[in-house]
Amino acid sequence: MNGNHRRVARRAFGNITIRRRPDGTIRSYRAGYNAPTDGRRVVRDFPTRAKADEWLEREAALDAAHRAGITRWTHPSQRERADRNADVTFHQWAGDWYRSRGRCDRHGNPLAPATLRVKDLAFQRLDRHFGRMRMKDITVRDVNRFLDRGLGSATADRNAYILLHRIMREAANPSDGTDPVIQRDPCVRATPDKPEPAPPIPPATxxxxxxxxxxxxxxxxxxxxxxxxxxxxxxxxxxxxxxxxxxxxxxxxxxxxxxxxxxxxxxxxxxxxxxxxxxxxxxxxxxxxxxxxxxxxxxxxxxxxxxxxxxxxxxxxxxxxxxxxxxxxxxxxxxxxxxxxxxxxxxxxxxxxxxxxxxxxxxxxxxxxxxxxxxxxxxxxxxxxxxxxxxxxxxxxLGGPRNEHDITLAIEDRRKRIRELQEEINRLERLRGRLSGDAPGSGPDGRASAPDPGRTAGPHRGRRAACAGDASRP
CATH class of the missing domain: 1.10.443.10 (Intergrase catalytic core)
Incomplete structure (x- = not known):
């Protein structure tokens, strides 16, 4: 031990070392003991011997409770963070999280300005309602009351609740490995459904x-x-x-x-x-x-x-x-x-x-x-x-035939599609022949059966009307 430190007589639990400056005056009283979980050294500096003794007495009680299986010992730093979090408000904690991580997508990329404006508005609504409340005091009842009151539109309610759920889930189980701020996420209600979409607009002809x-x-x-x-x-x-x-x-x-x-x-x-x-x-x-x-x-x-x-x-x-x-x-x-x-x-x-x-x-x-x-x-x-x-x-x-060249291309395209349809018909005829025991794909004269025009034209007659609802897709 160097000349600037002098070990005080060992106590029943832990010890205290006096730390001195070069001129011999006392810098601090360093109290320390071995953690009951992994044996690592736990130390804290204090300005007086009395404060160092008080701290060691409290730590001795926690150490004894851990060894007796009554409570689980945690490091003093973790307990200090928990004490600070006990009084943190929604405005403080959620505001810091939202500014650092909430304004990006799941890949960490900044959101588009229009999307960000909607999300900022949702956070402002949450902050007005929960901002002064301590994070640990926000209950399931508080969240449900917020949802029941509503924000004036189903979309605004849904956006705000999704963001609140994410904030509370992060506070209860931080993804960065830090200590939890709350014990559990109070957002237990199911996310509101998306508003019913407007009736589909028929496609343009x-x-x-x-x-x-x-x-x-x-x-x-x-x-x-x-x-x-x-x-x-x-x-x-x-x-x-x-x-x-x-x-x-x-x-x-x-x-x-x-x-x-x-x-x-x-x-x-x-x-x-x-x-x-x-x-x-x-x-x-x-x-x-x-x-x-x-x-x-x-x-x-x-x-x-x-x-x-x-x-x-x-x-x-x-x-x-x-x-x-x-x-x-x-x-x-x-x-x-x-x-x-x-x-x-x-x-x-x-x-x-x-x-x-x-x-x-x-x-x-x-x-x-x-x-x-x-x-x-x-x-x-x-x-x-x-x-x-x-x-x-x-x-x-929009690219329909406008001149002789376009008409020629259109004719070739239609002929190609007819050949493709004929091949599909022949394949189906052969399949039907195998299932019925007849010669596959043959007519009475042994040649490939000709398609029935009435059978091939029907399915295409109403295709636009049947698919009109597709116009609503995003």
Missing amino acids: PEQLEAIRNAMPDKTRIAIDVAVAFALRAGEICALQVADFDLDNMTLHLRHSARRGEGDVGPYLLGGMKTRSSMDDMPIPHALKPRLERHIRTWCDPTPDAMLLKAEHARVMPPSTLRTQFARARLAAGRPDLHLHTLRATAISEAVHQGAEPKETQRFGRHADNATSLRHYQRARGEDKRRELSDRSYMAL
Whole structure:
């Protein structure tokens, strides 16, 4: 032991060491003992011998209770944190957690400004109600009373409760390994259901889409084409740049969405997409290429970062401007019920009509659900089927025959589809023949049975009406 320390006579429990400064004056009285759980040294410094003795007496009682199996010993640091947490309010603890971790997604990425504005509002409502209460005093009854009172809308109630549940779950079982602030999560009631969606809007017909397209301003008419061809959201349309269109390889690179800055205020900028699955490389329908080239030549700036839709007073056109133009144009089609987002639903529904399987439809719409499995599924299937669906959907909605070349392509496409249907019919006829004991797929003269026109035409007659409800999907 060096000259600045002198060990005091050993006590029945623990010991005290006097710590001195270089000039010989006493710096502190260091009390210490061996922990009953792992034998590690536990020490604390005190200004007087009396305080050091008092602390050791309290620790001796806790040590004896642990050895007798009455209570579980915990380190003094852990007990001190628990004492501090005992008086912490919702405003203090939840506010610190929300600022550091609550404003990001589960991957740690900052939320989009519009999403963050909604979440900030939910936290402000929680803070007004629970802010002055101590975390440990918030009970199940308090939470239920908050839910029963409501915030004025089912959506606001649901958003606030989801956030409160997450805060309380984190306080009861911190994911960073720190000590719990409360013993249990008081949010025991089930999360309120999502509000009932509005009745589905029927998809737009090809004739209505053509009328809307013709009624749009010349410089933004192409927005209807890209909305239908790629099932885009309004913010994604406004964020398209000329450089995103690789017309040599017939591929659109979706990388941005129009978003405001911090707090969801100010001019629109090129921001991130809604979800990770929203970023994609999409095949450009061949019938769309000449329209894109004509629009780019006529309306776009000859710069590398030129926008597809040129705004009057900003770099990025606000989605509200495009929606206003669409709201006027939809009247020309006699469809005042349509929204710009309905074109996305119309395109996805048409992909289903053209034969897309569920996972293909999910990829075409770039929905986040099952994105990983969907990506593997599409990689196995290849891009041929996806490009064919894109071409068919756009041709059916806006890329119909306009000249002799288009008519020739349309005829070839229909013939190909007839051959595919004939092959499917022959396969089914052979299967029916095997089941009935007849020669597989043969007629009375030994040749392949001809399809019954009445049997093949029926299933397609009402496909649009049957799938009208698909227009409500996001």
